[in-house]
Amino acid sequence: MDGRIAAAKATLGSECIVLGHHYQRDEVIRFADCRGDSHRLSQMAAQAKGSYIVFCGVHFMAESADILARPGQAVVLPDLNAGCSMADMAEISQVEDAWEQLVNLGLTDDEGSGITPITYMNSTAAIKAFCGERGGMVCTSSNAKAAFEWALRRNGKIFFLPDQHLGRNTGYARGIPLDEMVVWDPYMLQGGQTAERLRKAKAILWKGHCSVHQRFLPEHVDKVRANYPGIQVMVHPECRWEVCQKADGIGSTDYLIKVVRQAPAGSSFAIGTEIHLVNRVAKENPDKRVITLDDSGCLCTTMFRISPQHLCWALENLVDGNVVNQIKVKDNVKKWARVALDRMLEIQ
Numbered sequence: 102m103d104g105r106i107a108a109a110k111a112t113l114g115s116e117c118i119v120l121g122h123h124y125q126r127d128e129v130i131r132f133a134d135c136r137g138d139s140h141r142l143s144q145m146a147a148q149a150k151g152s153y154i155v156f157c158g159v160h161f162m163a164e165s166a167d168i169l170a171r172p173g174q175a176v177v178l179p180d181l182n183a184g185c186s187m188a189d190m191a192e193i194s195q196v197e198d199a200w201e202q203l204v205n206l207g208l209t210d211d212e213g214s215g216i217t218p219i220t221y222m223n224s225t226a227a228i229k230a231f232c233g234e235r236g237g238m239v240c241t242s243s244n245a246k247a248a249f250e251w252a253l254r255r256n257g258k259i260f261f262l263p264d265q266h267l268g269r270n271t272g273y274a275r276g277i278p279l280d281e282m283v284v285w286d287p288y289m290l291q292g293g294q295t296a297e298r299l300r301k302a303k304a305i306l307w308k309g310h311c312s313v314h315q316r317f318l319p320e321h322v323d324k325v326r327a328n329y330p331g332i333q334v335m336v337h338p339e340c341r342w343e344v345c346q347k348a349d350g351i352g353s354t355d356y357l358i359k360v361v362r363q364a365p366a367g368s369s370f371a372i373g374t375e376i377h378l379v380n381r382v383a384k385e386n387p388d389k390r391v392i393t394l395d396d397s398g399c400l401c402t403t404m405f406r407i408s409p410q411h412l413c414w415a416l417e418n419l420v421d422g423n424v425v426n427q428i429k430v431k432d433n434v435k436k437w438a439r440v441a442l443d444r445m446l447e448i449q
């Protein structure tokens with residue numbers, strides 16, 4: 102399989118770039134021309150030169166690449182089943198319905214003069230477009246703080262989709278007290294909140310989460326600290342607020358890798374994120390102790406859908422002139438989603 106993938110890549114040459122997210126398995130990531138967190142990969146997609154961008158990641162990342170790619174470039178997701186359970190927790194019809202309720206409460210107009218909608222990259226293109234059209238933007242785990250600053254300067258109130266944990270962690274770091282952040286439950290009338298609570302809130306957080314990161318608990322931090330005195334706990338901001346409060350560092354996948362790489366030999370780290378990243382960092386830093394914050398089931402099963410077989414199939418088809426599994430965002434959605442993504446790329 103390795104030989105076939107390498108041969109197909111060599112035949113395609115500069116016509117094809119393979120982008121790989123850090124959660125991809127070793128057998129796949131070794132073929133990535135560029136690996137990164139979702140922010141870096143979106144920059145790479147925007148700069149790609151060839152005709153094909155093969156995205157070893159999940160659906161929302163490939164959609165973003167298609168929005169940012171030049172006309173005529175094709176984005177391929179080797180397995181269309183590589184979705185994201187968090188992104189699936191917010192459907193555009195639910196978001197539109199929530200917004201209408203906020204408009205009816207007089208908290209904003211439809212253009213977003215009273216509330217700035219910000220969506221995490223981990224959302225559908227339609228939700229990105231929704232935010233772009235209402236004066237909002239996209240953010241990733243590496244620039245959420247800057248996005249919050251920007252939105253608070255704009256009108257002081259944020260509607261954050263779809264990850265309540267990233268929203269809460271970022272809002273808190275930016276100085277918003279917990280009681281000024283409320284959770285919007287899309288399955289309840291008025292999000293399950295009183296009009297007064299919604300009026301007072303500086304951040305309205307969508308009730309979504311990552312099933313991988315939400316598994317980490319504060320007691321896992323206590324346990325590794327007890328077992329490994331001096332260990333540094335580094336976590337992804339999709340972890341619960343209670344976990345992040347106990348950690349020594351919080352950041353995107355790129356950040357977590359960089360911190361370990363730059364630490365002196367002999368350092369110890371417990372990392373709270375997807376297991377493929379943790380295992381790879383451990384392998385790449387043999388002079389340091391790198392362990393997972395908790396070893397019960399922190400695999401992203403959808404990232405894992407991208408297998409060498411799928412990658413091989415996608416590349417060999419490109420060699421034969423067939424574009425399989427192309428991710429194509431509709432033009433009307435692309436227009437506003439691009440606005441929201443460009444605003445993100447401009448803030449740093």
Ligand code: 13P
Nearest residue numbers: 138139140241242353354
């Ligand atoms: P990063 O942007 O930090 O790579 O995170 C993406 C993601 O899906 C984490 O679960």
Ligand code: SF4
Nearest residue numbers: 185186187311313401
């Ligand atoms: Fe989605 Fe969580 Fe997987 Fe990231 S780790 S792609 S947020 S399910």
